[in-house]
Amino acid sequence: MSDTDRPPTAAETGSAAPRRLERSMGRLLIVCIAAAGSVIAVGIAAVISTGEGNSRADYSTFTPSDDGSRSITAILSAAVRLDVHALLMAGILMVIATPIARVLFSLVSFARDRDRLYTVITAAVLAALCYSLLLGRV
Amino acid sequence: MSITVFMLAVLAGSIAAGCLGALTGLGGGVVLIPLLVLVFHTDLRYAIGASLVAVIATSSGAAAAFVREGFTNVRVAMLLEVATTAGALAGAALAAYLSAPVIMYIFIGVLFWSAFSALREPRPLPPASAADDLGARLGLAGTYPTGDGLRSYGVRRVPAGFAVMLGAGILSALVGVGSGVVKVVAMDRLMRLPFKVSTTTSNFMIGVTAAASAGVYFHRGQIDPVLCGPVALGALIGSLLGARVLVKARTPALRIIFAIVVVIMGVQLLVRTLSGNLQ
Structure with a gap:
């Protein structure tokens, strides 16, 4: 995209650009949560219909699963193969990713508006979120 | 309880918790964690992981409904999210060193505080008409729609608000709630944002804060898919119901019911x- 056909900045249009930003952000949120909700609904239906639904639910003691079920790439590839637990987990990860998508979206908008201070601030928030989800060691 | 019954009952309970949380503006976590621990006999660590996922879902669901109305101040949200995400990472780190009873006592404190603030009807302070020096330099002023056109507002006492938000982030990660009560203190009382702006901006931020600690808990195995x-x-269904359909049902009676339910659960815990x- 050349410099002349970029969208007008907030300074040029008064409040019009921020309002457009908010509207696209709202749409982004709706798409994200609708997709996540659908994947989870399918996952719940799958667990119930596969016979696992008849076994006993017991969450009274914390027994963390092995590391494989906590790797994002392993979960996503198993979800594609329609592993029901991985499908549910993929939907949950989509829920967790929704705020991250929003921050990424804001980063692009601030950068596009040449707002250096808020581009840096938003990049810092995004870095913290990515660190948490991808590495998760604190 | 079989897994089928468990999943459907948890689904129903989460719809109710999300709905009640959206209606009272205090988030679903304070109802969901006691529900999971007391009724479904869930270990606190699983309950906190699940609650954080619910907090994110509620925030995204309600934010999708609110953001298009032009109330959310994205700059204020981003600036304060630096504090809340840093606090959330610190809180998640701290949680690894605290025993379950200690975390539970902190959570019970949050429960009673939530009940107290539900009973005290929020009396909004007049919003700051002019920003102070730092608020102006950070470009935090904004406008929001009212009955007669856009009204502008300034933002004050940014460092104090930032410090309180750091605490809100720690608390959110430690006990798995949105800490909406703390966020409103920072934005309403200290930074003097207009009530509607602070409510929607806070709700928006809650999801980002919870996502910061949810990642850590995911890697610790505290996010169980079933x-x-x-x-x-x-939580998604409940928040959409609460934000869109039942918004007119936000009555004082509902706040009293919420407070009573929360106090009973707090005493039991x-x-x-x-x-x-x-x-």
Whole structure:
């Protein structure tokens, strides 16, 4: 995209650009949560219909699963193969990713508006979120 | 309880918790965690992981409904999210060193505080008409729609608000709630944002804060798919119902019911923790 056909900045249009930003952000949120909700609904239906639904639910003691079920790439590839637990987990990860998508979206908008201070601030928030989800060691 | 019954019951409970949370503006976590621990006999660590997922779902669901109305101040949200995400990472780190009863006592404190603030009808302070020096330099002023056109507002006392937000982030990660009560203190009382702006901006930020600690808990194995799936779906449905359909039902009676429910659950959790029977 050349410099002349970029969208007008907030300074040029008064409040019009921020309002457009908010509207696209709202749409982004709706798409994200609708997709996540659908994947989870399918996952719940799958667990119930596969016979696992008849076994006993017991969450009274914390027994963390092995590391494989906590790797994002392993979960996503198993979800594609329609592993029901991985499908549910993929939907949950989509829920967790929704705020991250929003921050990424804001980063692009601030950068596009040449707002250096808020581009840096938003990049810092995004870095913290990515660190948490991808590495998760604190 | 079979997994089928468990999932459907958790789904129903999460819809109710998400709905009640959206209606009272205090988030679903304060209802969901006691529900999971007391009714579904869930270990506190699983309950906190599930609650964080519910907090994110509720925030995204309600934010999708609010953001298009032009109330959310994205700059204020981003600036304060630096504090809340840093606090959330610190809180998640701290949680690894605290025993379950200690975390439970902190959570019970949050419960009673939530009940107290639900009973005290929020009396909005007049919004700051002019920003102070730092608020102006950070470009935080904004406008929001009212009955007669856009009204502008300034933002004050940014460092104090930032410090309180750091605490809100720590608390959110430690006990798995949105800390909406703390965020409103920072934005309403200290920074003097207009009530509607602070409510929607706070709700928006809650999801980002919870996502920061949810990642850590995911890697610790505290996010279980069979538990969190119905919780996330229920919270989404509940928040959409609460934000869109039932918004007119936000009555004083509902706040009193919420406070009573929360106090009863708090006392039960206290008794159980004191007797050493914490699941």
